[in-house]
Amino acid sequence: MENFNIELELNSIKIKQNEYFEAGVKKELSDSTKRLLHYHWTTFVEWCEKHEFPPLPTNEQVYSLYMTHHLFKGSKINTLKMKIHAINWANNNAGFNSPYTINVQKVWFEIVKIQNGVLDHKLPLVLQILRLIIRSLNSNSLTEKRDRAIILIGYYGALRRSELVNLTFENIHVSESGLTIELFSNNSIPTETVQVAYSIDESICPVRSFCSWKEASGLEVGPVFRAINLHGHISDKKLSDRSVALILKKHLSVIGIDDTLFSGHSIRSGLTVSALINPELYTLVQQRHRPNDKLLKRYKSNSDDLFSENAAKDIGL
Known part of the structure; x- marks a missing residue:
């Protein structure tokens, strides 16, 4: 030979x-x-x-x-x-x-x-940048555990900022397949169930990040994501929508990326754009247009089968 x-x-x-x-x-x-x-x-x-x-x-x-x-x-x-x-x-x-x-x-x-300005000028949080941010969150502080969970759950679940800050421990269920997240309207009426699978890459796994934050915080009920003061005291109140954008911008600055190019919406749009970059995945993305938001398409979550068809899972996250 x-x-x-x-x-x-x-x-x-x-x-x-x-x-x-x-x-x-x-x-x-x-x-x-x-x-x-x-x-x-x-x-x-x-x-x-x-x-x-x-x-x-x-x-x-x-x-x-x-x-x-x-x-x-x-x-x-x-x-x-x-x-x-x-x-x-x-x-x-x-x-x-x-x-x-x-x-x-x-x-x-x-x-x-x-x-051309048809879409929001803010850039999506694509996979490469997501990895850099999560890699920079290498301490075991409460704040970084919380921020890691916010970014990864928002990304994998393609959640709006309002949906992220309104999450409670009562409507997130952990199983061997991943997270089952129940979303509610302002009138406390269930509107949707989102499935978030375990990541192949443990370092950017939303399920493990959620469990790590829950254990470190000692919280069992009420808002999942809350303010934390300089002394490590966790507030009883949920974060504001604006806090999600500020958290993302803070960590973008840490890794040397211009945070003015991104917004809180960048987390949610990131998975969709990453899916577009992977043509084989695009056909799996369900055509589900939500009010006032024709850019994002989210998976319908009617059964546990969706864990195996999860967009983030298919692009190697």
Whole structure:
């Protein structure tokens, strides 16, 4: 059996990719367009190599992640269009099917809406940033245990800020499958049941975080999330809606991210956007539009079967 040299193989692939690309740009294009296409294709290849993704053929998930990455960096629509053109051009001239599939288009349309102000300008809390925040919450203080539980339950359950702060211990049930959260209207009428599964990654598990907070706080009844003073005393009153945004912004600042780009709603929208980035998952997301909120789609929670179809679980959370 021949020895396999991965460096030589990767170099060979890179040469072929460049050959395919150069063959394509020999078509009737201006010199400036050729330079732009070459620049953006090279940038994409370097990004793929850094994250150990295959540039060619470009798959849906890599394509979507790349676009979202540049959205967070502040790239404008015209710049993103050129990046898309370069990726499509290289794939087509390499003999591959167009990577600009219907799933990639869905992500692109959401990006355009954000850039054009159709959607809230605040960015969603995507998985990469979520992991950084939770990793920074490495102490055993009551405040950090509470904050970890707020962020993870809000993210996994795609809960509104008002729903988060109105949670009580009486309407959260823990089982071997995860959390069953009962949501109520202002009139104390049950409106929905949300299932939150255990995470594959224990470090960002909402169920374990909830249990850790409950044990540390010693609370059994009443509001789940409450104010904590400098002396570690837990208030009897629930947090305000605004507190959720302040907690998120505080921890974004700690990890060096501009907190003005995010809001309390970023927690809730994060799971949906992470699902959009994973095209295979998108079809599992149920079309459930809630009043005054056409962006988010949440899973219906009619049975325990939903634990196995949970969006967060399917994207490796």
